Structure formats: C-alpha cells, structure tokens
Amino acid sequence: MQDILNEIAKEMMAIKDKGKVASYIPSLANVDINQFAISVSLCNGEHYHAGCANTLFSIQSISKVFTLTLALGKLGENVWHRVGREPSGDPFNSIVQLEHEHGKPRNPFINAGAIAVADLIMQGHEPKETLAEILQFIHYISNDDSILIDEEVAKSELATGSRNASLAHFMASFGHFINPVDKVLGTYFHHCSIAMSTKNLANAGLFLANNGIHPSSGYPVVSSERAKRINALMLTCGHYDGSGEFAFRVGLPGKSGVGGGILAIAPGKASIAVWSPGLDIIGNSKLGTKALELLAEKTSWSVFAK
Ligand code: GLN
Numbered sequence: 001m002q003d004i005l006n007e008i009a010k011e012m013m014a015i016k017d018k019g020k021v022a023s024y025i026p027s028l029a030n031v032d033i034n035q036f037a038i039s040v041s042l043c044n045g046e047h048y049h050a051g052c053a054n055t056l057f058s059i060q061s062i063s064k065v066f067t068l069t070l071a072l073g074k075l076g077e078n079v080w081h082r083v084g085r086e087p088s089g090d091p092f093n094s095i096v097q098l099e100h101e102h103g104k105p106r107n108p109f110i111n112a113g114a115i116a117v118a119d120l121i122m123q124g125h126e127p128k129e130t131l132a133e134i135l136q137f138i139h140y141i142s143n144d145d146s147i148l149i150d151e152e153v154a155k156s157e158l159a160t161g162s163r164n165a166s167l168a169h170f171m172a173s174f175g176h177f178i179n180p181v182d183k184v185l186g187t188y189f190h191h192c193s194i195a196m197s198t199k200n201l202a203n204a205g206l207f208l209a210n211n212g213i214h215p216s217s218g219y220p221v222v223s224s225e226r227a228k229r230i231n232a233l234m235l236t237c238g239h240y241d242g243s244g245e246f247a248f249r250v251g252l253p254g255k256s257g258v259g260g261g262i263l264a265i266a267p268g269k270a271s272i273a274v275w276s277p278g279l280d281i282i283g284n285s286k287l288g289t290k291a292l293e294l295l296a297e298k299t300s301w302s303v304f305a306k
Contacts, residue, residue, distance in 0.1 A: 004298045005038050005050035011294065012036045012051075012276065012287045019278030019286030022258040025156035028058060028277070031260070037275045038291055039202035043210045043268065049199060056195040057275050058153050060257030061092065063191045064114040065234065066138055066204070071108075071120045072226055082120055082176065083113040085233060092240045092283060093163050095170060103174030107237040109255065111188075112167040118188040122179045127186040134191050141214060141221060142196070142204040153193035161189060198261070198273035205263045205271030208234075208253075231265050235303065242282040250292045251302035256284040264292050266301040 013036060022028040037051035071079050088097060088106040097106055105113035122130045131149065139145045157164075168181045168188075177184065196204070207214050212227035214220075222230070234253035239246040246254055252272075254264040260277035262285050272295065276287035296302055 001040060001042075001046070001048045002050075004295065005040065005048050008038060008291050008294050008298075009036055009050035012291050015287060015290070017286070018276060019280050021260070021277045022279060022283070024160050025153065027150070027153045027156055028259060031057070031277045033278045035275070035277060036287060036291075037198040037273075038295070039198035039273045040270050040295075041202040041206050041272075042270045043206065043215060045215060047199070047202070051198075053199045054197050055275075056197055057261055057277065058150060058192070058257070058259035059194050059196050059201065059261055060192045060259040061109065061114070062201065062255050062257040062261050062263050063134075063194055064109050064117070065208075065230065065255045065263065066141075067114060067117050067121060067134060067191055068108045068233070069222060069230060070134065070137055071117045072230075073222065074123065075120055079108070079117070079120060082116045083108045085237075087236045087243050089241050093167070095163075095167055098167065098170055103171045103176050105171070107233060109233065109237045110240060111164055112171060115164065115168050115184060115188050116171060116176070118191065119177055119179050119184045122184065122187060124179065127183050127190065130187050131190050135194070138194065138196075138204060141207055142200045143216060144200050144203070147194065147196055147200060149190050150193050150195045153195075154190045157189035157193055158186070161185065164188065192257075196261075198275050201261060201263050201273035202271050205265055205273065208265045209267055209269060209271045211268075228267075231267060231303075234265065239284050240282060242280070242284050246284070246289060249289065250296050251304050252292070252296060253303065254292065256288070258283050260285040260288060262288040262292060266299070267303065269299075269301055
C-alpha cells in the first residue's frame, strides 16, 4: 500500500494542469495549488500516507457527511421529511429545483440540503452548542481532539454567503425552518470551515467502511444499515452534478469539498482521504479524483465488482 501511495503522489506531483483553487474567499484562493496528500486507513487498523498528510485544509462540504450522520442519529428516518435522497444533477449551490419542489432540497449534500440538516441538528440550541457537538463527534471518530474550526474561513464564508443565505431564506419561506435562519447559516458556515488533514479525514471515515463500527473502540457509531445508506448517498450525490462521473471513474462512495478534499469509502476495506486544492469546473478536486481513480485501479477496490 505504501508503494502504491508513493507512486500515486509522485504521479500527481508531475501533472501540470491541477485545476483551479476556489476563488470565492481569500483563505481558499491563497492556498498553494501544488500541495497533494493521500491517506488510507484500513479496517484492519493499518494507516498509510503520502504527501503532506498532516497539513490542515478546509473540509468544506465533506463536513456534510458528519452533520448528516448526526441528524440521522437524532431524528432517524424523520430526516427524510426535510431532505430528499435523489441526485440533483445541478451545481452544489443551485436554487432552481427548490421552487418546483416546495423548498425540499433534493439531497443532504447540496448546500440547500446541508443547511436544512443544520437546522435539524440544532434542535433549538445555539450555533455554538451545535458546533461543539459536531466537533466533539469529529474528534471522536478521528481520534484527534485538536481539530478546530478555522475562524478566518468561517468569517469569509459569512461575508460572501449571499447565495447560501438565499437558499436558506427561500426554504424558510415555505415554513420549513425550526430555528432562526441566521443561526442556522452561522452553524452551516462554521461546520464547512472545520480544518482537517487527510490523516484526520481517513480516520474519521472509517466507521463508514467498517459497518458503522468505530474500529479502535469497537463502539457502533451508526448501525451497519445506516452506514450502508450514508455510503449510498455519497455515491449518488457526493459530487453534485459530477456524481455520475465520479462513480464511473472511481467506483466508490465519495464526498468532495471546495477546499479540494475528498473522502472516499471502500466498504469492508478502507477509508481514503485525498487533498489537492485545484478544482475542476464542477468544484471537485481535479487531482484528488484522479488519485482516487488510480488507487481504485491499483487495489481493485470498487462497489461494482469483486
Ligand atoms: N462552504 C461552501 C459553500 O457553501 C461549501 C461548498 C462545497 O464545498 N462544495 O458554498
């Protein structure tokens, strides 16, 4: 595995066209595009890394996997009254379907869906309390208590978040919101601003690769049924209007973020995190996808073949 990761890292470093870093906020626009990291945490307890696997980056929409997990834990199947489970085929911040579908977002991984999920997990609490809960959960599943929110990123998200605010207010106009819109947005912007390394993320995803069970403690984070469902949503919706392409090329459930990270799950085998800040036109990590494609090829990991 170490040889495979070294090879992939070397190959990625040599590629000239790395895509484009997200430019909507300075803290993402200023990230050095030449960085690359890959981490693999195997279900048997082994860990492998290549590149800058300890460097922290903004996990952005990857956080939506963790907030969905929390929401399902708190509300169970009732989550699906607020958000759907269908791919949107639209960009992550699109508003078009919301009007036709009466303020119910297609899935929990597009922005509207994740904002609705943030509303669900707050349950009348203040954003601070909800964020503490999200962080505590991430600390536990990553085995790392030092993971924090990057306040600089959160401030910029808020300052440039007109589209997300529109999505939230539009949904609220249908009478769906439980908490004040501004507080839900505050929670959403902050959980997108959590900073993690690929090492952290690969560990955090292990329960999804391991039938819902946290491997080092043996504690069931979610039921195996639920882990299976979260993986299904990652596969069908985790890359927005690029989800079909990701499934075709990589063949594993994955969730991307505009910070350039991708968390991918090889059920029964491993949790994988990659980071390369350059994005394709859809907003998914260009080399991150390529690296996962190579890894899947070299390991034969796929949910579509044995
Ligand atoms: N914070 C970003 C946004 O809300 C997250 C989007 C993403 O990572 N795709 O626009």
